[in-house]
Amino acid sequence: MKEGKLSEDAVRPCMKAYSRKLYLNGKEFHEITLENRAGMKVTALDLGCIITGIHVPDRHGIYKNVVMGYENPDDYLDNPAYFGALIGRTAGRIKDGAFTLNGVKYSIELNYGTNSGQGGREGFDKKTYSFAVNTSESMAAVVFRRTSPHMEEGYPGNLYSAVSYSLSEENVFKISYKAVSDCDTLVNLTNHSYFNLSGDFSKSIESHNLMIASDFYAELDDSSAPTGRLIETKGTPFDFNSMKEIGRDIGFCDSQLLIGKGYDHPFVLREGSGIKARLWDRETGRLMEIHTDNKALVLYSQNYAQGQVIVGNIVLSERMSAALEVQRLPIGRDGTFLEDSVLKQGETFRSYTEYRFGIL
Incomplete structure (x- = not known):
């Protein structure tokens, strides 16, 4: 009897999704x-949905x-810089740690100087999540x-949230967010991964080339909270509409760059489909393109x-990586941009961000 030959599909490795216990x-x-x-591999923890690895x-x-992580995994328990973490209920700063919703004033702990930041002192980045893994032919x-x-x-509100991480055969990593509340509340979810596409975090991020499809960025006050004013990017150090090195204008004598010692600003993404941001490391050729339905991207x-x-x-x-936080605009002075984060009772918050990896 002649030995049969396995088809090419039969010998190809399968898509994998699995977990292991980790003691911190x-x-x-x-x-x-x-x-x-x-x-390609993506690794994450059920602590804070923290992304610990994206291997490309x-x-x-x-x-x-290409994402920054700790040498000692125990350090994820503290994680003051939010490496790879899910940020919620609201990303970014809330001016003076207070907001008014339906005529009621709410106060949040001030953990960012005079402001509340990244969901508060014990935000979503510090919580443990239930999880389920699954695979298909292509995901x-x-x-x-x-x-x-x-x-x-x-x-306010009991908020149910579900966050999906998925990986495709085409090296597309997608984050999908869903949330529902039993009363009006605020929701602005993002991921806080720090990227260096060289894979070497001893190298500066300033030589990476970056594009952001944005005509306006949000002005910040001295506490790094939005003032409510949007400034045109054209002709400023904040113009990334064409690929340029992150470090090219970072040392420019600009009052907004001086506030954060560099870029730490929300960019309003141009509407419509297409690439919203592109990060490229010339030396290795690694390229990351961001697609999203969200309104803003904070470059840190x-x-x-x-x-x-x-x-x-x-x-x-300093400046060994860059965070590209896709989100809604943070809440600034006098409740500016608050409406971007309001989730009404019974309505569903949905958002997605895709990171498409390739070579250029």
Whole structure:
């Protein structure tokens, strides 16, 4: 009897989604891995939905992790810079830690100087989530779920949220957000991963080329909260409508750059379909393109470091990475941009961001 030959599809590795137990300071968590047939991998924790790894190839086919993470996983329990974390209920700063909704004033703890930031002192980045993994012929995914109770961190309403991470065969990593509340509340979810497409976090991010499809950015006050004024990007250091190095204008004598020691600003994304942002490392050829239905993107050029020891036993210094936080506009002075974050009772918040990886 002649031996049969397996088809090409039969011998190809399958899409994978699996988890393992991970103990952080003796407490049990889980690390979830998504892997496609090409070898791209995404790893995340059920603590804060923290993305600990996105491994993608360079032009020579060498895979490296392009998101910043800690050398000692125990450090994710504190994580003051929010490496890879889900941010909620609201991303960015809320001016003076207060907002008024339906005539009621709510106060949130001031954990960012005179403002509240990134969801409060114990925001979504500090919570543990239930999760479920699944695969299909073309996708590997994990869905994280949690209900935030009424008045957690000062926010009204019991808020059910589900966050999906999925990986395709085409090296597209997608984050999908869903939330429902039993009364009017605020929701503005984002992910706070720090990227360096070289895969070497001892190298400056300033040589990376960046494009952001934006005609306006939000002016910040001295506390880094929005003033409510939108400034045209054209002709300023904030013009990234054509690819340019992040460091080209970062040292320009501009009052807005001086506030944050660099870029830490919301950009209003141009409406319509198409690429909203593009990040490229010339040396390795790695390219990341962002597609989203969201309104804004906060560019943070990692202007500060707190002595973190990151993967590779590297002591982090300034501007070794960039966070591209896709979200709604943060809430500023006199409740400016508040309406962008309002979720009405019974309505469903939905949003997605795709990170498409390739070589250029």
